Amino acid sequence: MTLTRTLRGVMCAGVLAAGLVAAAPVSAHSPGASTSPVPANLVPPAGNAPFATFGATGVQVYTCTAGAWTFTEPAAILTGKAKGFPGPQTATHFRGPSWQSTRDGSLVEAKSVASSPVSGAIPQLLLQATRTRGDGVFGAVTYIQRLDTSGGVAPASACVDGQTSGVPYRAVYRFFTAA
Template sequence: MKLAKRLILTTTALAAVTAGTLLSATVGQATPSQPARTGVEIPAALKVPDGNRLSGVFSAEGVQTYTCTDGAWKLLEPAATLSAKNDRSQRPVALHSRGPVWVSTVDGSAVTAAAVATSPKTGTIPELLLKSTATRGTGAFADVSYIQRLNTRGGVAPTTACTGTDQVSVPYSATYTFYKPAN
């Protein structure tokens, strides 16, 4: 029952943030020497190691879903739609969900990653450096080595008390930058 409820919530959250023509979108590619267009200085802890090149910059809009666990709000999952940062139409090109995983809606490629560094920000979820743990396919997310979550806004867990199996989805936005090995 809990799994079915979680699946329904995940599907509902993804559907809510995935309006648009997903399959007709194209993935914007960044050039290897192009800096991430984030508008802020990247904290030293979140810098991608040498030997990697920028392969994509995407804007994300979605939710961070929290569940009540032992009387405290705990992150259950993100659900976000990514759009090519350099595409003026902001057409969706990928989905981000629990894992965390990013899946291209254009070519089906995917990347799963784990956080290796964090940089807290006041009033918003922290910025992150994530390292790829697995990739699938031959498209945009094939061979991704690192991901940065930058320019975060919102998504913070409620400060109010919770009881039982309460869940809440909090809107957030971020910029995700993807890197591949330079070789």
Template sequence: MPMQGTYALVAAAMLLAGGTQASRAAEVVPAALQPPAGYTLAFTAKARGMQVYTSTAEAGAAPKWVLEAPVAELTARQGTIHHYAGPSWEAADGSKVVRDKDTPVVTVPARKAGADIPWLLVKVTADPAAGALSRIGYVQRIETHGGVAPATPPVRTDTKVGVPYTATYAFYAKAK
């Protein structure tokens, strides 16, 4: 019997620690990036990829870096999710979400804004296919590292560079 009591105590401690970590994570995400009431966290995924920048220039101006698209692989318990232009997220099961163009993306600077891409909250629409992403209404990008356009301006237009980044993506679904 004492061994069962020990297991129960360890399990309770693990639950409390998990709850504390979850509340700490919620505290570090700015209020502006919280999805509206009625949405709950479905899952999170770790991303590793590139922010692709293209050099462009307006007539008479020097070339500058402009974000073209992200290209990343997200790892979640639901499997691999591909992230690309749109922005779009597509799961291995075929389900997909794309930014809702009618809703502005909410942006908050990263903790190290000069080195890390901003944190985001993106309203998305799911395609009708069933799967891991079929109920998702918001995608939140947090805990970013890297991905900022090169500090050195481009020499000519139409040059492309990929800047490595990592992030955590949180996927929110409408509460049932």
């Protein structure tokens, strides 16, 4: 019964994410640039160059575990531009964390290696690629920055085990490849 409730909650969060993404204007974050200075600890090592910037709109999904909200996964749609790839690019961002191109199927998975707090929002991050797939836009990614975050913080309310909540967020994701 708990598994059924959990799955139902995750499915509801996914539907919520799809609704929020569909209803929210993607232009809230310009896909072309971050609007604030990048903290020094979020700069990738020398030898990595930015090649794509995407604006993201979605939700951070939280599940109630032992009476507390815990992060489960992101669910977001990204749009932007990438050097060497014509036209606008789109991608989905989901558990892993993973990013997958909706145009060419390429994928990057990553792990967080540094963070910088943001008041009232999820932290900015530097992530290092752990796996890539395909020759497309994400096939050679080495590092990812999550910048200009707004929203996405875990609910402050009490919760019941198995309950899920999708909290809207926006961010700019900057992707790097070996220079």
